[in-house]
């Protein structure tokens with residue numbers, strides 16, 4: 135088992151990573167939420183990961199997919215918590231992927247103005263990203279993750295054994311988020327992906343968690359440094375937004391969209407004179423090593439994507455990107471829509487990203 139601390143002073147907590155770590159839940163709860171006398175477990179049908187918090191438990195099952203991240207489901211959960219007699223000194227346990235950890239974390243943040251919670255992350259994406267860092271929230275029709283709170287868990291358990299049942303597309307999605315870390319980790323850049331991919335799975339997860347923990351510890355509420363975790367995400371969010379449109383036909387998992395976004399960010403950085411051909415090639419190579427396609431999906435409308443980028447809450451009033459450059463990956467503001475459109479056209483023209 136590997137333990138990665140998230141150093142946030144009095145909100146410090148640990149991420150436990152390895153095969154079978156879910157069986158440590160009772161000990162972890164006893165240690166990190168000592169006053170708890172009952173627990174609420176929130177999960178989804180189909181995840182099938184049983185956990186024992188070592189306390190009397192009320193179990194809640196939420197729907198699958200992004201629709202579960204709604205205020206209606208938060209209300210449903212909080213009413214259920216209240217009816218089961220859960221108090222502020224008790225504990226909520228999220229058992230699932232990023233949908234369950236985002237939703238449950240926000241319900242815990244809201245219930246009685248803040249109840250302790252522990253994440254048992256069961257998807258690769260949640261283990262390497264969503265379950266760590268305390269960003270919780272739900273969607274509203276006006277946009278994804280627009281309602282939420284920074285609310286740190288008391289602990290996170292990343293049990294790599296439970297990934298055995300994860301569907302192939304969800305593995306791919308997690309790998310897209312891992313590819314992002316390959317460009318962020320100090321000492322990882324360059325031959326990054328191969329050194330990450332060469333490790334046993336639990337170590338790969340631990341490496342990603344350590345990078346995220348380091349960024350979160352230095353910038354909990356997302357100034358510029360935490361924004362680096364959005365590398366590849368400006369285009370990814372725009373692709374996802376177009377996929378969610380009523381007329382949308384795109385079928386992309388989050389991490390798959392991030393993979394496309396990483397190569398796009400490299401092409402944009404080259405257009406802006408920040409990196410050269412080699413830098414672009416490195417991005418294509420890394421994304422390829424993670425076995426992900428990076429071509430712009432057919433049917434997306436470049437102008438529409440730019441309008442979504444302008445609306446992305448992380449983009450403020452101009453187009454903001456996280457881009458590679460001579461000093462590594464950094465936040466770049468004031469990028470012109472023309473350059474973005476030209477880069478999208480360039481991507482379209484070089485359709486060699488092996489989309490199956």
Ligand SMILES: NC(=O)c1ccc[n+]([C@@H]2O[C@H](COP(=O)([O-])OP(=O)(O)OC[C@H]3O[C@@H](n4cnc5c(N)ncnc54)[C@H](O)[C@@H]3O)[C@@H](O)[C@H]2O)c1
Nearest residue numbers: 178231232233234256257259260263264269296299300304
């Ligand atoms: N808070 C953050 O910092 C952060 C970061 C990245 C992503 N996110 C959020 O995470 C969400 C995506 O998370 P995700 O990719 O985990 O999707 P998800 O939670 O929808 O899980 C993917 C699918 O896999 C299933 N599943 C999960 N674990 C399984 C297992 N062990 N065996 C079999 N099936 C399993 C789920 O039921 C679901 O159908 C998005 O809503 C995104 O906004 C949040």
Ligand SMILES: [Zn+2]
Nearest residue numbers: 311367388392
């Ligand atoms: Zn992401």
